[in-house]
Amino acid sequence: MLSLDILICTVNTRIVRIPDMLMPPQEGITYIVSFQYTKDDYLALIPQILLERSDVVFVKMRGEGLSANRNHALSYAQSDLIYLIDDDSRFLSNTIADICETFEQHPDIDIALFQAQTYTGQPLRPYGAEQRCIASFTEISPILTNEMVCRRSRIQGSLTFDARFGLSSHFLSCYEQQVFLIDACHKGLRIQFFPKDIIQTSAIFQPRLLYVDQKVQRSYGALLYYAYGLPAMAHAFVFALRNALQGKSRFIPLIKHLMEGISYIRTTNKRLAAHR
Numbered sequence: 029m030l031s032l033d034i035l036i037c038t039v040n041t042r043i044v045r046i047p048d049m050l051m052p053p054q055e056g057i058t059y060i061v062s063f064q065y066t067k068d069d070y071l072a073l074i075p076q077i078l079l080e081r082s083d084v085v086f087v088k089m090r091g092e093g094l095s096a097n098r099n100h101a102l103s104y105a106q107s108d109l110i111y112l113i114d115d116d117s118r119f120l121s122n123t124i125a126d127i128c129e130t131f132e133q134h135p136d137i138d139i140a141l142f143q144a145q146t147y148t149g150q151p152l153r154p155y156g157a158e159q160r161c162i163a164s165f166t167e168i169s170p171i172l173t174n175e176m177v178c179r180r181s182r183i184q185g186s187l188t189f190d191a192r193f194g195l196s197s198h199f200l201s202c203y204e205q206q207v208f209l210i211d212a213c214h215k216g217l218r219i220q221f222f223p224k225d226i227i228q229t230s231a232i233f234q235p236r237l238l239y240v241d242q243k244v245q246r247s248y249g250a251l252l253y254y255a256y257g258l259p260a261m262a263h264a265f266v267f268a269l270r271n272a273l274q275g276k277s278r279f280i281p282l283i284k285h286l287m288e289g290i291s292y293i294r295t296t297n298k299r300l301a302a303h304r
Contacts, residue, residue: 030128031056031107037097038115039064047075053083062101063088092196095189095204113174118228126224138182138217142226162219165255173205174227200247239277242285249289
């Protein structure tokens with residue numbers, strides 16, 4: 029059976045919820061808990077069990093930014109597979125078996141995408157029933173990080189999360205997993221979707237906020253540029269016009285924020301953002 033590192037990134041007071049997420053110890057399963065904190069006061073909240081369990085690797089970093097935290101956790105991974113999850117997730121009884129069996133049965137797959145549920149057991153979003161390869165922007169755009177499991181040897185050292193994207197980033201707020209997958213496609217990695225439920229989460233499907241949240245709108249503009257380059261401006265115009273005509277948003281504010289995101293990505297450097 030393949031070994032699996034489950035990477036849990038959390039910040040400040042949210043560290044207290046991590047013990048409730050852990051399953052009983054299982055051979056080949058390691059948890060890497062990356063604790064990001066903005067003040068030393070939060071260190072007093074670290075649950076003792078995270079320091080005592082032999083299957084938990086507990087690491088901490090001062091600062092903020094979800095992408096930076098995920099990159100920190102990734103640097104400690106050593107198992108065959110890597111599964112990055114949010115700190116509000118709940119495992120299903122079949123989670124580990126389905127993940128490991130999928131990679132054992134498909135040795136050519138570098139990144140496997142699965143399905144997430146709400147806490148009531150409903151699909152988090154529409155998935156489709158067919159197993160399929162993922163390669164286009166349209167297929168990548170709705171994916172959430174806790175639906176994604178990676179073969180460590182294919183990503184560690186060659187792929188990182190772009191710190192310009194993600195929660196608590198300087199100007200944007202989401203789509204860091206889409207950028208990660210776009211980079212994976214550019215490197216020729218094989219990505220495939222499997223219609224299997226592996227996790228429950230309370231995460232909000234971020235694109236639903238696209239019509240009301242200006243930071244998400246900037247993030248989408250930035251994502252368009254990351255995917256398409258200069259033609260992103262035309263994509264942004266069409267997107268804003270279509271949604272304005274459908275009554276989902278107003279054209280001027282939406283196109284303004286989309287263009288702000290495009291401008292931001294054009295004028296900032298990924299490596300410099302990672303070291304802020």
